[in-house]
Amino acid sequence: MINSIRIRVFVIFILIFSLFTALFSGYFILQGENYIKIHLISISIFIISLIPHIFLRKKRVLKLLKESFKKNSKNKKYDFHNSLDNLSLNSLSNLIKKLNLDKKRVEKVLKDINFDFKNFDDTLQDIADNNDFQPQKLFIIIIEDHLKNITKEK
Incomplete structure (x- = not known):
């Protein structure tokens, strides 16, 4: 050089x-x-x-x-935003199963931030669009709460 x-x-x-x-x-x-x-x-x-x-x-x-x-x-394959976009296309129940989240805790988090959702089969994208929110932020909020829960248990 x-x-x-x-x-x-x-x-x-x-x-x-x-x-x-x-x-x-x-x-x-x-x-x-x-x-x-x-x-x-x-x-x-x-x-x-x-x-x-x-x-x-x-x-x-x-x-x-x-x-x-x-x-x-x-x-391109490992882009963080692409990964979050792909996650937002999954249903909430599918994400709960894949990430081993507590269903009641996720429901509580969504109700705490005044989210209106009918069932867990809706995708994060649908839930976020119905509540004028970004699906990536919603996913991060759910994961953040899950991590807080894990640290409290330990």
Whole structure:
């Protein structure tokens, strides 16, 4: 990484130096001085040093693009929000069975926060939508209460 940064800084320095040299020699040519060789040399150095600059920049951009696509493909399956969204599509009774929750305690938690639900076969999404609430927050509230209950028992 350090070598790459040093190379980039060196190439950028050469670009800036050759550009200013070309500008000053062009100014002196307009004034009638004989700086044509310096002008041509500085412009050719500028053009030649543009090639590694463009290559390094392109290489860096391609590397960033590849990394961004790799991260998306790896983390897509394990994304926290996707997992919560999938949990909200399960029925409440199914979540109680899977997570080994106490049915009475879950009912008490829902009544404490003034939730209106008819049966445990409704999904978290349906229960949350009926009560103008987000299903992910509802799930977190239920799990939080369950964890408090576990710590009290110990």
